[in-house]
Amino acid sequence: MxxxxxxxxxxxxxxxxxxxxxxxxxxxxxxxxxxxxxxxxxxxxxxxxxxxxxxxxxxxxxxxxxxxxxxxxxxxxxxxxxxxxxxxxxxxxxxxxxxYMTSYWDAHHETMSRDQLAEIQTKRLKTLVERVYTSVPFYRQAFQEKGITPGDIKSLEDLKSLPFTTKKDLRDTYPFGLFAVPRSEIVRMHASSGTTGKPIVVGYTKKDLDTWSDLVARCFSMAGGTKEDVVQNAYGYGLFTGGLGIHYGAERLGATIVPISGGNTARQIMLMQDFQTSILTCTPSYALYLADEIHAAGVDLGTLHLKVGIFGAEPWSNNMRRQLEEKLGIRAHDIYGLSEVLGPGVAMECPCQNGLHVFEDHFIPEIIDPVTEQPLPYGEKGELVFTTLTKEGFPVIRYRTKDISTLYPEVCECGRTHLRMERITGRTDDMLIIRGVNVFPSQIESVLLEFGETEPHYLLVVDRKASLDDLEIQVELSANMFSDKIAGLEVLERRLRERILSVLGISAKIKLVEPKSLPRSEGKAKRVIDRREL
Amino acid sequence: MRVQQISIFLENKKGRLAKVTEVLGENQINIRALSIADTTDFGILRLIVNKPQLAYQVLKEAGFTVSTTDVIAVEVTDQPGGLSNILRHLDKVGINIEYLYAFVTQTTSAALIVFRVEQVDEAIKVLQGNSIRIVPGDEVYQI
Incomplete structure (x- = not known):
C-alpha cells in the first residue's frame, strides 16, 4: 500500500x-x-x-x-x-x-475476422503489385531482378519473395521516381527535413488524403475522442506529416481542432485553459516539456480539461507515459506512423495500452532480422517492414522502417482483431553498439525514470578512449534529488551507475548537470552524441 | 537560533558562479559568507546572504537547482583552541559535523563558524548549555 x-x-x-x-x-x-x-x-x-x-x-x-x-x-x-x-x-x-468505452470508427474493418482480413489483404496486395509493376519503373526493375512477375503473387505468403525498399531507394529516386500516378494526380506533397542529404518526398492523391483522414479519425476514436473534443495540435505544421495528418483526422472526426503547431509554450498553456482543450497531440518529449512548464507556471490541473494525449513521432517509454499521465492528469496514447508509409495513422494504441493496432486493412506489417533480412515470427523483436495496400500516389513494397518492434497476433481485449505492434523501442540506426553491447537510448531512459526522482532529461555521450568505448550519461539534476552534501550526490550517481550496469550490462559514467542545460527540442529530442571516429 | 543557508548545484563550467552572483546582485542581495564543495564535475555552492528567502526564489526562477538548509552559526574567540573548544562539546554527545566553514566579521574580532549537523536542535542545546554564543539568523544576515 x-x-x-x-x-x-x-x-x-x-x-x-x-x-x-x-x-x-x-x-x-x-x-x-x-x-x-x-x-x-x-x-x-x-x-x-x-x-x-x-x-x-x-x-x-x-x-x-x-x-x-x-x-x-x-x-x-x-x-x-x-x-x-x-x-x-x-x-x-x-x-x-x-x-475506456473505446468506440470503433470503422467497426467493420477494425473487428473483422483474421480470415476476412487475409482475404482483403490478398486481393489488395495483388492489385498493388500489378499496379507498381506497370507504373513504377523502379519496382518493375527490382521485381525483374528477382525474376518475379505480378502473376507470381498469389497469396500473402508470396509477399516474402518481394524485394525490400529502403530509404536509400527513396533518395536515389528523388524527387518523384517512386510516384505511381502522374504528377497531376498528386494533390499534396510532404517531405522529410533532409538533414542527412536529399529529403524524402511523398505524394498523396485526393483519395490518399481521404484514406489518411479516415485512419487518423480512427485513431482519435480509439483513444476516446468524439466530436465534442477540442484537439490542440502541437505537432509542427508544414512539410512534416505530423501536423496536417493529425489536423485533417481531427476534422474528419468532427472535433474542434486548434492548429497551434509546435512551440510558443506560454501560448500553448493559455489556449489550453481558455479553449478547454481536451486532447493534446504532440511529440512525447514536447508534452513532457509542456507538463513541466504547466507545473512551473503554477497552473492548477483542476482548471484544465485535458483528458487524452496522443503522442508520437519519436520513441518513448512506458515510464515516460506514466510521468505524462501523472503530470497532466491524462491518458496517454501512442500513435505510430511515418511519412514513407503514410504519416501518423499507421498504427494506434487502444485504451488497453497493450501495443498499437496496425491498420491491417491498409498496411501489411512484417518483422525482419535487420542483419539477415529474414522475416521473424510473431513475438520476436526486429525491424518493422511495411507494405501499403491502398495508397495510390506513393505505394511502398516492404519498406524497411529501421524502427525496432515486435508483433503480437492475439485478439485484443478492446475487440479489435488487427495485429498489435509493441511501442517502438528504438531505431536500428539509433542503436548504439557500445563495447559490443546493443544499447537503445530508451533503455537508459527507463532506468532514469525508475528512480522517480530523476527528471527524464538526459544525453548519452559516446566516445572512444584508448580504443575502448566510453559511455557518459548526462542527467539533469532536479530539485527533489538535490542534496547539499557532496556525499549525497555521489550516492545518487553510484546508484544510477549500478542500475545501468545491471540493466545494460555495461558501465557508464554518470554526470549530473544543471536543470535545463541539456538541449531541449520542441520537436524531436536529441538524446545521443556519438563522438567515436570509427 | 538557526541560520538559513542557500545551497546551489553548479556544474564545473565556466561562468556558472558568475551567473549566480549576477542574479543575486541584480536583486540587491548581499553575500555574507560562502563556501564551495566540489568534485571534478560539479560543486555545491553554499551561501549565507542577507535575504535568504528572496535569494532562494530568484535563483530558482533563474533555473538553478537550489535548496535551503538550516545551519548553526557560533562565535569563536580569536585565540588558539577556540574552535577545538566548540567541537569538543559536540563530539562528546556524538553529534557529527557534516561540514563547516568560517568567516570573520567587520564588527567584532571574533570569527563566525557556520556548521551543518543532522541534529540541529540538539546541537544548539549542547552549545548553549556550555555557554557558547550562538548567533541567531537575523543577526548573521545583518552582519
Missing part, C-alpha cells in the same frame, strides 16, 4: 489505494489513478462520486479506496454524511473511465 501526500493546489496524481489530502479547506483538486483490470466493463464510474473518509484529523483526510478503476479527475469538497462519517463529494469534470 502506497501513501502519498498531495498538496491542495494542482496536485499531480496519487497512486495506490488510499489517498491523503493535505488540506481540507475549500475545494481540493484530486487526481487518482487506479490500474484498470477489465477495460470494457460496466459504467462503474458512477460509483466514484463518494469516497468514505476512514479517518479525519485537522490537517488531512484519509480516504478509503473507491474500489474503482481508471483515471478520475475532479473537484473534491468535504461534506458531512448523516452517519457522522465524512464523505467527499466529487464533482467530476473528467472521468477518464468514459474513455
Amino acid at each position: 502506497l501513501k502519498r501526500s498531495v498538496g491542495a493546489a494542482g496536485c499531480p496524481a496519487v497512486t495506490g489505494e488510499r489517498y491523503r489530502i493535505m488540506s481540507c479547506t475549500g475545494k481540493v483538486a484530486l487526481a487518482i489513478r487506479v490500474v484498470p483490470r477489465k477495460i470494457l466493463s460496466v459504467p462503474w464510474w458512477m460509483e466514484i462520486f463518494l469516497f468514505t473518509v476512514t479517518s479525519f484529523s485537522r490537517t488531512c483526510f484519509e480516504l478509503g479506496p473507491s474500489g474503482q478503476l481508471g483515471w478520475y479527475r475532479g473537484i473534491v469538497s468535504p461534506s458531512l454524511h448523516r452517519d457522522g462519517d465524512f464523505l467527499f463529494k466529487v464533482s467530476v469534470h473528467t472521468i477518464m473511465g468514459v474513455e
Whole structure:
C-alpha cells in the first residue's frame, strides 16, 4: 500500500489505494489513478462520486479506496454524511473511465475476422503489385531482378519473395521516381527535413488524403475522442506529416481542432485553459516539456480539461507515459506512423495500452532480422517492414522502417482483431553498439525514470578512449534529488551507475548537470552524441 | 537560533558562479559568507546572504537547482583552541559535523563558524548549555 501526500493546489496524481489530502479547506483538486483490470466493463464510474473518509484529523483526510478503476479527475469538497462519517463529494469534470468505452470508427474493418482480413489483404496486395509493376519503373526493375512477375503473387505468403525498399531507394529516386500516378494526380506533397542529404518526398492523391483522414479519425476514436473534443495540435505544421495528418483526422472526426503547431509554450498553456482543450497531440518529449512548464507556471490541473494525449513521432517509454499521465492528469496514447508509409495513422494504441493496432486493412506489417533480412515470427523483436495496400500516389513494397518492434497476433481485449505492434523501442540506426553491447537510448531512459526522482532529461555521450568505448550519461539534476552534501550526490550517481550496469550490462559514467542545460527540442529530442571516429 | 543557508548545484563550467552572483546582485542581495564543495564535475555552492528567502526564489526562477538548509552559526574567540573548544562539546554527545566553514566579521574580532549537523536542535542545546554564543539568523544576515 502506497501513501502519498498531495498538496491542495494542482496536485499531480496519487497512486495506490488510499489517498491523503493535505488540506481540507475549500475545494481540493484530486487526481487518482487506479490500474484498470477489465477495460470494457460496466459504467462503474458512477460509483466514484463518494469516497468514505476512514479517518479525519485537522490537517488531512484519509480516504478509503473507491474500489474503482481508471483515471478520475475532479473537484473534491468535504461534506458531512448523516452517519457522522465524512464523505467527499466529487464533482467530476473528467472521468477518464468514459474513455475506456473505446468506440470503433470503422467497426467493420477494425473487428473483422483474421480470415476476412487475409482475404482483403490478398486481393489488395495483388492489385498493388500489378499496379507498381506497370507504373513504377523502379519496382518493375527490382521485381525483374528477382525474376518475379505480378502473376507470381498469389497469396500473402508470396509477399516474402518481394524485394525490400529502403530509404536509400527513396533518395536515389528523388524527387518523384517512386510516384505511381502522374504528377497531376498528386494533390499534396510532404517531405522529410533532409538533414542527412536529399529529403524524402511523398505524394498523396485526393483519395490518399481521404484514406489518411479516415485512419487518423480512427485513431482519435480509439483513444476516446468524439466530436465534442477540442484537439490542440502541437505537432509542427508544414512539410512534416505530423501536423496536417493529425489536423485533417481531427476534422474528419468532427472535433474542434486548434492548429497551434509546435512551440510558443506560454501560448500553448493559455489556449489550453481558455479553449478547454481536451486532447493534446504532440511529440512525447514536447508534452513532457509542456507538463513541466504547466507545473512551473503554477497552473492548477483542476482548471484544465485535458483528458487524452496522443503522442508520437519519436520513441518513448512506458515510464515516460506514466510521468505524462501523472503530470497532466491524462491518458496517454501512442500513435505510430511515418511519412514513407503514410504519416501518423499507421498504427494506434487502444485504451488497453497493450501495443498499437496496425491498420491491417491498409498496411501489411512484417518483422525482419535487420542483419539477415529474414522475416521473424510473431513475438520476436526486429525491424518493422511495411507494405501499403491502398495508397495510390506513393505505394511502398516492404519498406524497411529501421524502427525496432515486435508483433503480437492475439485478439485484443478492446475487440479489435488487427495485429498489435509493441511501442517502438528504438531505431536500428539509433542503436548504439557500445563495447559490443546493443544499447537503445530508451533503455537508459527507463532506468532514469525508475528512480522517480530523476527528471527524464538526459544525453548519452559516446566516445572512444584508448580504443575502448566510453559511455557518459548526462542527467539533469532536479530539485527533489538535490542534496547539499557532496556525499549525497555521489550516492545518487553510484546508484544510477549500478542500475545501468545491471540493466545494460555495461558501465557508464554518470554526470549530473544543471536543470535545463541539456538541449531541449520542441520537436524531436536529441538524446545521443556519438563522438567515436570509427 | 538557526541560520538559513542557500545551497546551489553548479556544474564545473565556466561562468556558472558568475551567473549566480549576477542574479543575486541584480536583486540587491548581499553575500555574507560562502563556501564551495566540489568534485571534478560539479560543486555545491553554499551561501549565507542577507535575504535568504528572496535569494532562494530568484535563483530558482533563474533555473538553478537550489535548496535551503538550516545551519548553526557560533562565535569563536580569536585565540588558539577556540574552535577545538566548540567541537569538543559536540563530539562528546556524538553529534557529527557534516561540514563547516568560517568567516570573520567587520564588527567584532571574533570569527563566525557556520556548521551543518543532522541534529540541529540538539546541537544548539549542547552549545548553549556550555555557554557558547550562538548567533541567531537575523543577526548573521545583518552582519
